[in-house]
Amino acid sequence: MKIYYDENMPFAKEFFSELCQLDRGTNGHEQGELVAFSGRALTAEQVADADVLLVRSITEVNEQLLHLNEKISFVGSATIGTDHVDLTYLEKRNITFHSAPGCNAISVAEYVLSALVVLAERYLFDLSSLTVGIVGGGNTGTRLSEKLAALGIRYKICDPLLEKKQAEQSTVNTTDGSVDNRAYVPLSDVLACDVISLHVPKVEGGEHPTYKLLNAENLALLRDDQILISACRGDVIDNHALLALKKAGHGVKVVLDVWQGEPNVLESLISYTEIATAHIAGYSLEGKARGSEMLYQALCQQLVIPPKYQLTDFLPSASIPAIEINQDFNQILLNQLVKMVYDVRRDDAIFRQQLFVQGFDNLRKNYPVRREFSAVTVTLLSNTFSDVPHRLGFSKNV
Ligand SMILES: NC(=O)C1=CN([C@@H]2O[C@H](COP(=O)(O)OP(=O)(O)OC[C@H]3O[C@@H](n4cnc5c(N)ncnc54)[C@H](O)[C@@H]3O)[C@@H](O)[C@H]2O)C=CC1
Numbered sequence: 468m469k470i471y472y473d474e475n476m477p478f479a480k481e482f483f484s485e486l487c488q489l490d491r492g493t494n495g496h497e498q499g500e501l502v503a504f505s506g507r508a509l510t511a512e513q514v515a516d517a518d519v520l521l522v523r524s525i526t527e528v529n530e531q532l533l534h535l536n537e538k539i540s541f542v543g544s545a546t547i548g549t550d551h552v553d554l555t556y557l558e559k560r561n562i563t564f565h566s567a568p569g570c571n572a573i574s575v576a577e578y579v580l581s582a583l584v585v586l587a588e589r590y591l592f593d594l595s596s597l598t599v600g601i602v603g604g605g606n607t608g609t610r611l612s613e614k615l616a617a618l619g620i621r622y623k624i625c626d627p628l629l630e631k632k633q634a635e636q637s638t639v640n641t642t643d644g645s646v647d648n649r650a651y652v653p654l655s656d657v658l659a660c661d662v663i664s665l666h667v668p669k670v671e672g673g674e675h676p677t678y679k680l681l682n683a684e685n686l687a688l689l690r691d692d693q694i695l696i697s698a699c700r701g702d703v704i705d706n707h708a709l710l711a712l713k714k715a716g717h718g719v720k721v722v723l724d725v726w727q728g729e730p731n732v733l734e735s736l737i738s739y740t741e742i743a744t745a746h747i748a749g750y751s752l753e754g755k756a757r758g759s760e761m762l763y764q765a766l767c768q769q770l771v772i773p774p775k776y777q778l779t780d781f782l783p784s785a786s787i788p789a790i791e792i793n794q795d796f797n798q799i800l801l802n803q804l805v806k807m808v809y810d811v812r813r814d815d816a817i818f819r820q821q822l823f824v825q826g827f828d829n830l831r832k833n834y835p836v837r838r839e840f841s842a843v844t845v846t847l848l849s850n851t852f853s854d855v856p857h858r859l860g861f862s863k864n865v
């Protein structure tokens with residue numbers, strides 16, 4: 468079996484090498500092969516003989532890519548977003564498709580938290596006094612809301628699709644299977660919050676499009692003291708309208724991980740951002756590797772074989788695997804804890820200094836290792852200290 472995978476999928480060799488050796492080629496005796504490719508440059512000729520294709524978000528999977536291939540049976544994307552995949556075409560060709568819902572949702576939530584901690588320090592504000600407006604109450608929005616709840620920070624969620632589901636059914640399960648009894652608010656409420664964090668897929672058309680959800684009209688209603696964070700898809704904010712707003716002197720503080728037209732970026736917008744990064748919010752090692760693991764599990768299921776490996780077989784220990792805390796929780800401790808694991812200023816500095824040297828895609832390809840909070844075990848030295856670190860996602864000593 469020939470498995471082609473994006474070179475930017477951690478542990479792909481570890482997960483998929485053995486599956487290639489399964490003798491399921493079309494002629495029954497085909498040599499197994501595991502082939503890495505560069506996601507943006509992939510051609511139809513390259514994948515003409517693939518049985519399995521494993522991509523990331525920068526590869527458009529459509530008729531143009533697969534028209535020369537008559538035997539492919541499985542396409543996987545090690546990502547949450549699926550806007551790069553023509554699902555209708557795959558269905559028409561009876562090709563199984565799997566993405567990796569939720570794989571890097573914790574990573575995105577920790578990116579947003581790191582941005583908030585950095586801005587709170589830069590502008591000396593009390594995080595617990597803020598209300599965060601979350602647009603999109605799916606995996607990433609929910610992981611963020613859980614961390615905010617752990618910190619006692621108020622939040623509101625706008626998600627008309629989940630709100631409708633909730634109204635139609637007496638019980639709606641959230642992404643983790645629990646009953647959804649959240650109160651949803653309209654977009655206008657969320658856009659009035661101190662912090663606005665966007666967590667929607669790219670959707671063009673339909674009842675609830677997200678393409679340019681933030682546009683000249685509603686951006687103009689923002690207050691100077693608000694923070695706008697986007698770590699979902701570049702097209703959700705009209706970048707030219709945002710630039711015009713900032714050029715006109717608007718004070719909204721902007722954190723952008725995603726950009727319209729990636730890998731090309733509206734260069735003049737960068738200097739108006741507080742934090743700017745190269746679409747790496749989901750790039751914790753765990754987040755990316757979970758994507759590989761989820762596709763491995765899905766492919767094993769398709770091949771009707773039990774999965775032999777899991778992520779914990781391959782994840783290395785963190786560089787600071789354990790710490791002890793000898794004081795009760797406060798914002799200074801939060802700042803130290805979050806930045807110890809992930810300081811978003813590192814990625815912001817790399818972006819500003821290296822974007823025009825390395826290019827957007829290379830910044831992502833050469834992304835330094837970043838771990839999630841769970842890679843660090845926190846021991847509280849007194850049982851009177853509040854348990855916030857563990858509720859934030861740090862591991863407990865068991
Ligand atoms: N920057 C990065 O590295 C990453 C970006 N993403 C992006 O974030 C998006 C969201 O990820 P998840 O939360 O995991 O997806 P999800 O599918 O779990 O949740 C998305 C939620 O958005 C809601 N939604 C859709 N249209 C909406 C609208 N017009 N207004 C309000 N809510 C709306 C949906 O009902 C759904 O609950 C992904 O589709 C992907 O594009 C995801 C992971 C990493």
Ligand SMILES: O=C(O)C(=O)[C@H](O)COP(=O)(O)O
Pocket residue numbers: 475522523524525545546547548549571746747748749750
């Ligand atoms: O999962 C998603 O959706 C994302 O946005 C990923 O973080 C994108 O990573 P790449 O697939 O572009 O490496």
